Amino acid sequence: MDMSQYLDIFLEESEENIQRLNEDLLELEKDPENHDIVNSIFRAAHTLKGMAGSMGFERIADLTHKMENILDKIRNGELRVNSNIVTTLFKCVDKLEEMIDNIRNEGIEDADVDDIIEELKKIENSDSYEDNKKSQLVFELNEYDKDLIIKAKEKNYNVYKVKVTIYKDSVLKSARAFLVYKTLEEMGEIIKTVPSTEDLEQENFDNQFYVIVITQKNKEEIKGKVEGISEIEGVEVEALQENVHEESNQIKEEKEEIKLEKQIEKEEDKSTKKVHQSVRVDLERLDKFMNLVGELVIHRTRLEQISKDFKSQELHETLEQVGRITTDLQDLVMKVRMLPIEKVFNRFPRMVRDLAKELGKEVELIIKGEDTELDRTVIDEIGEPLVHLLRNAIDHGIETPEERIKQGKSAKGTVKLIAYQEGNKAVIKVEDDGKGIDINKIKKKAEQLGINTEGMTEHDIKNLIFLQGFSTSEKVTDISGRGVGMDVVKTKITSLGGSIEVISELGKGTAFIIRLPLTLSIIQALLVKVAEETFAISLGFIDRVIKIKLNEVKVSNNKEVIIYRDSVIPIVRLAQRLNLPEIDSDEKFVVIVKVGEKTVGLLVDSLLGQQEIVIKPIGKLLQNQKEYVGATILGDGLVTLILDVAALI
Amino acid sequence: MARVLIVDDAAFMRMMLKDILVKNGYEVVGEAPNGLKAVELYKQERPDVVTMDITMPEMDGIQAVKEIRAFDPNAKIIMCSAMGQQAMVMEAIKSGAKDFIVKPFQPERVLEALKKVLG
Numbered sequence: 001m002d003m004s005q006y007l008d009i010f011l012e013e014s015e016e017n018i019q020r021l022n023e024d025l026l027e028l029e030k031d032p033e034n035h036d037i038v039n040s041i042f043r044a045a046h047t048l049k050g051m052a053g054s055m056g057f058e059r060i061a062d063l064t065h066k067m068e069n070i071l072d073k074i075r076n077g078e079l080r081v082n083s084n085i086v087t088t089l090f091k092c093v094d095k096l097e098e099m100i101d102n103i104r105n106e107g108i109e110d111a112d113v114d115d116i117i118e119e120l121k122k123i124e125n126s127d128s129y130e131d132n133k134k135s136q137l138v139f140e141l142n143e144y145d146k147d148l149i150i151k152a153k154e155k156n157y158n159v160y161k162v163k164v165t166i167y168k169d170s171v172l173k174s175a176r177a178f179l180v181y182k183t184l185e186e187m188g189e190i191i192k193t194v195p196s197t198e199d200l201e202q203e204n205f206d207n208q209f210y211v212i213v214i215t216q217k218n219k220e221e222i223k224g225k226v227e228g229i230s231e232i233e234g235v236e237v238e239a240l241q242e243n244v245h246e247e248s249n250q251i252k253e254e255k256e257e258i259k260l261e262k263q264i265e266k267e268e269d270k271s272t273k274k275v276h277q278s279v280r281v282d283l284e285r286l287d288k289f290m291n292l293v294g295e296l297v298i299h300r301t302r303l304e305q306i307s308k309d310f311k312s313q314e315l316h317e318t319l320e321q322v323g324r325i326t327t328d329l330q331d332l333v334m335k336v337r338m339l340p341i342e343k344v345f346n347r348f349p350r351m352v353r354d355l356a357k358e359l360g361k362e363v364e365l366i367i368k369g370e371d372t373e374l375d376r377t378v379i380d381e382i383g384e385p386l387v388h389l390l391r392n393a394i395d396h397g398i399e400t401p402e403e404r405i406k407q408g409k410s411a412k413g414t415v416k417l418i419a420y421q422e423g424n425k426a427v428i429k430v431e432d433d434g435k436g437i438d439i440n441k442i443k444k445k446a447e448q449l450g451i452n453t454e455g456m457t458e459h460d461i462k463n464l465i466f467l468q469g470f471s472t473s474e475k476v477t478d479i480s481g482r483g484v485g486m487d488v489v490k491t492k493i494t495s496l497g498g499s500i501e502v503i504s505e506l507g508k509g510t511a512f513i514i515r516l517p518l519t520l521s522i523i524q525a526l527l528v529k530v531a532e533e534t535f536a537i538s539l540g541f542i543d544r545v546i547k548i549k550l551n552e553v554k555v556s557n558n559k560e561v562i563i564y565r566d567s568v569i570p571i572v573r574l575a576q577r578l579n580l581p582e583i584d585s586d587e588k589f590v591v592i593v594k595v596g597e598k599t600v601g602l603l604v605d606s607l608l609g610q611q612e613i614v615i616k617p618i619g620k621l622l623q624n625q626k627e628y629v630g631a632t633i634l635g636d637g638l639v640t641l642i643l644d645v646a647a648l649i
Numbered sequence: 650m651a652r653v654l655i656v657d658d659a660a661f662m663r664m665m666l667k668d669i670l671v672k673n674g675y676e677v678v679g680e681a682p683n684g685l686k687a688v689e690l691y692k693q694e695r696p697d698v699v700t701m702d703i704t705m706p707e708m709d710g711i712q713a714v715k716e717i718r719a720f721d722p723n724a725k726i727i728m729c730s731a732m733g734q735q736a737m738v739m740e741a742i743k744s745g746a747k748d749f750i751v752k753p754f755q756p757e758r759v760l761e762a763l764k765k766v767l768g
Contacts (some may be wrong), residue, residue, distance in 0.1 A: 171729060171751045175738035179749070182742050204734075230762035410657050 007103075008568035010055050012061045017044045021093045022350045025086055029353070032081035042071040048096065057109045060099050066120040067092050073124065073623065080204075081538055088119050090350075141192070142412070145212065148191050149240060152214040152353055157188075160222055162211045163236040172232045174203045180232070181211065183225050188215025204565060205231075212240065218572075283376070286337060293326070293333045294614035297522065298633050300326050305636055337520070338373035341419050341428070344383045345370045348390060348417060355394050362401050362412040363394055374426050378496050382428070385489040389430040389512050390415065392485065397434030397510050407507065408432065425498075425540065426518055432509040437462050437504035455557070462502050465492040494646045497538075497629065499595045523615060523644065527608035527634075528591060531580040534640045536613055536632055537602070541593040541645040545607065548590055553603075562590060563600055572648060573603045593645050600649040615642060651767050652678045654694060656687040656713065657702040657729060662752070665702060666729075675763070684708025688716045691724070698766055699726045700759075701746070703737050711733045711741050718745040725766045729754075 024041045027139040031037065052060035067089065073079040095116050097108040141149070148160050160182065166176050177200045184190055193200060194210040215222065219237045226235045300323055307315050345367050356363040374382070398404075398413035405411055416431040424592045442461055447454050453461050466486045493500045498516035517523070517540055526535040526545070546564065553560050553571055569592060575582045583605050590601040613632040617642070618625070629644040653675050657663045670677055678694045681687035685708045691699065699717065703710040707709045710728060717724045728741045728749035738749050748762045 171732055172735050172738055172749070175730070175735050175742065175749060178739045179742050201739075228768045230750070230765050231758065483709045 006055065011100060011104050012050055012095075014048060017042075017048050018093055018097050018100065019346060020044045021096075022090075023346070024457075025093065025596075026349050026353060028081060029083070029086045029112060032086075035075060038071055038074050038081075041645060042048060042068060042075065045071060057099070057103065059109050059111065059113050062111050063092060063095060063099075063117060063120075066117050066124070069070075069124050070120060077514060078111040079123070085123055088116070088123060090354075091116055141212075149212075157214045157216060158218065159212065159214050160219065160238040161238045161240050162213060162222060162226065163234075163238070164209055164211065164226060165233040165235075166207045167231045167233050168207050170207070173207065174201050175199075175289055176229070176231060177205070177209060179229050180226055182240045183229060184211055184213050184215075184222070184567070187217050187222060187225060188213045190214075213278065228460070281336075283620050289443075290337060291334050293329055294522065294616075296326055297330060297612060297614050301634065303639065324573035334518075334522065335373075337376050339376045339379045340371045341379065341382075341426075342370040342372050344379055344386065345417060345419075347383075347633065348386070351387065352394065352415065355391065356398075359395060361394065361398050363398055364412055364414050366414060367418075368416070372419040372421055372426055374516060374518060378426075378498075379626050381492065382516070383497055385492045385514075386428070386430065388418070388485050388489050390417070393432035393510065394431060397436075399435050407485060414517070421518070422515070425515045428514040428516065429511055431509060433509040436506040436508055436510055437465070437502070438506055439521070459503075462504055465502060466500065497540075497646075499646060523613060524610065525632075526591065526610050526614045527640065528574075528577065528589070528602075528604040529606045529608055530574045530604050531583055533578075533580060534608060534634075534638065534642050535574075535592060535604075536611075537593070537645060538629075538642070539610065540594060543592045545589060545593045548588060550586055564592070566588075567599075569599055569601045571601045571603055574643075575603075575605075577648065593649065595646050595649060598649060602643075602645075602648070612641070613640075650674055650676050651697040651763070652676045652694070653763070654679045654681065654687065654696040655688055656681045656684070656699060656705070656710065656740045658682050658705040659702075659738050662702065662729070663709055665754060666759070669754065670763075671761055672680060673756075682706075684713030684716075686712045688720070691717050692720060695721075697725065698763060699724065700729050700750070701726050701741075702729045703731075703734055703741065711737060711744055714741050714744045727762050727766055 049064035401411035504510040524539040615630040679690040
């Protein structure tokens with residue numbers, strides 16, 4: 001039987017399952033006891049196995065089979081999830097991904113799976129119980145505990161950490177632990193045990209455990225009582241000296257905020273994850289469709305122009321109908337091309353996890369607004385710059401846990417990836433609560449590069465990092481710091497018609513804010529005249545348009561500016577900039593445009609009005625004309641260039 | 650010398666325990682084959698400590714602990730459990746048992762428990 005006809009669907013579904021495996025494994029790492037997740041992973045692996053087997057991809061089938069074995073043992077409680085198992089499973093998923101990629105590109109799975117299968121076998125045959133038990137005995141207090149301790153101390157209670165060691169050969173250790181628990185509980189309030197009470201109850205501990213107790217009794221009384229229980233090898237009672245006073249409140253608030261956010265996210269999850277009925281459409285057809293609608297818009301505009309000359313009521317009414325329908329059609333095709341940014345965000349949790357592990361940092365990634373929709377061209381292109389920003393945030397932004405604690409922050413850093421729609425723009429924020437940008441370092445670097453930072457605002461100085469060759473990192477790592485990064489990010493985003501800026505506070509963190517147009521093909525534009533030429537400017541950039549007398553243009557710092565409503569706005573003479581003859585007239589118009597936080601006035605001769613235009617690429621020959629993003633055909637058939645505002649200012 | 654009440658439905662177990670205790674200077678003031686008898690004997694003898702089996706006919710050890718503790722909130726009771734009776738031991742502890750020993754009995758463990766409970 002020829003299976004090649006199923007290859008596409010096989011590849012697509014395999015990818016979906018691999019994505020699910022990645023997501024589930026991340027969850028499992030956070031919540032190792034959750035059997036629902038194990039089951040979900042099992043199902044994904046099982047589906048992959050079945051599909052690969054039918055397609056004759058033996059290695060994938062073999063690898064997923066071995067994964068199943070381990071997952072099965074976990075389900076049956078024969079194995080306990082530990083970081084080693086999760087890491088190995090991640091490796092398997094990587095391997096599967098590699099094989100799927102190879103199948104897509106070369107038609108064969110071709111990858112060496114022997115090593116990984118060996119590793120899986122080792123896990124399968126090992127009893128992970130032992131090292132798991134040991135690894136669990138890490139004593140750590142969370143913010144909630146700390147807060148309780150502080151409150152107890154304020155009320156003059158004693159807070160003791162009681163370390164209890166039971167005879168190694170004791171049986172019914174859980175009951176023994178419970179006896180200790182009960183004894184301590186009679187003397188005060190227990191706020192925490194390590195391992196957790198559930199683990200104690202299920203005998204998931206070696207022969208030692210900790211109990212934190214808030215009590216009015218003294219050390220000796222506590223020790224004496226616990227020692228009064230049989231089969232106890234030793235009891236150590238230690239007063240807790242947590243210096244948690246200053247940091248605790250602030251951090252607690254943050255934590256609560258995060259918790260709240262998570263909750264909201266979860267709720268959102270529930271509501272948005274409806275089952276959609278869908279049809280898969282070839283992208284090429286969609287592009288063609290888009291193009292045709294574009295043509296239709298052009299001709300509609302042209303028809304409207306012609307109808308003005310005829311002054312026929314009937315024609316006018318019909319055209320209005322056509323106009324409405326084209327607008328709807330346009331909206332629809334735009335929406336069809338839109339994809340939720342989820343597609344891009346999905347791969348980040350895994351990346352962040354790996355990166356954090358590699359760098360020995362603790363990072364929590366919070367993703368919000370993944371259902372924000374963007375044109376698929378943008379979706380395809382935005383991944384790379386975001387990867388770069390995230391890497392930067394983790395490598396340069398987030399400090400090591402030790403350093404963070406020293407700074408009074410929580411050991412775990414937070415990186416937020418937030419997307420939302422703002423007007424006709426989509427905004428993506430990459431925020432970290434790391435060390436922030438040191439403005440002095442940037443100034444120094446700027447000097448080296450011969451940039452005069454005098455008179456620049458702090459904000460402007462920070463935004464110098466987007467210049468080429470600008471890296472202030474002292475050491476180049478694998479991950480970032482080569483100085484080719486930020487300008488590439490900026491170039492990419494500008495080429496998508498978007499803008500990027502940075503806000504940062506030393507010691508508190510950094511936020512990159514990216515603004516992107518929702519769609520790239522049809523825009524509202526203002527048509528302006530410079531000399532004899534007509535140009536289009538996207539309304540998305542325009543703040544307002546004002547009429548001025550030429551003598552209102554002043555010179556400050558060798559730059560031409562106007563003063564408008566108490567703010568100084570630099571002026572760009574478009575005629576000069578585009579090598580056109582300057583028309584001698586007293587009155588001119590200033591189109592005030594905003595790119596990010598930057599505001600500039602474009603000096604033009606006259607205004608022609610606002611219109612919907614379809615962006616057409618200007619072709620290879622003129623591609624290096626940086627001033628233009630494309631061209632459009634107006635209603636009267638005139639070809640007009642569209643100005644790239646971001647490149648002009 | 651401390652006075653002990655031994656509760657166990659198996660005469661063999663009672664004998665073993667009695668042996669260990671007597672050899673080490675404890676006085677066994679009574680033996681009960683079930684919880685009902687144990688409660689009755691407790692009220693009558695007021696022993697310093699009780700060793701209490703869990704699974705017994707008529708009335709099990711847990712119920713007996715509850716009734717004895719209701720009669721004497723300071724009663725000191727050590728549960729005698731077999732392996733795998735974790736949950737029941739916990740139940741007994743919740744009901745007020747002070748400690749537990751696990752069968753098969755190791756004399757030093759039994760003595761340690763008694764000594765500590767009598768503290």
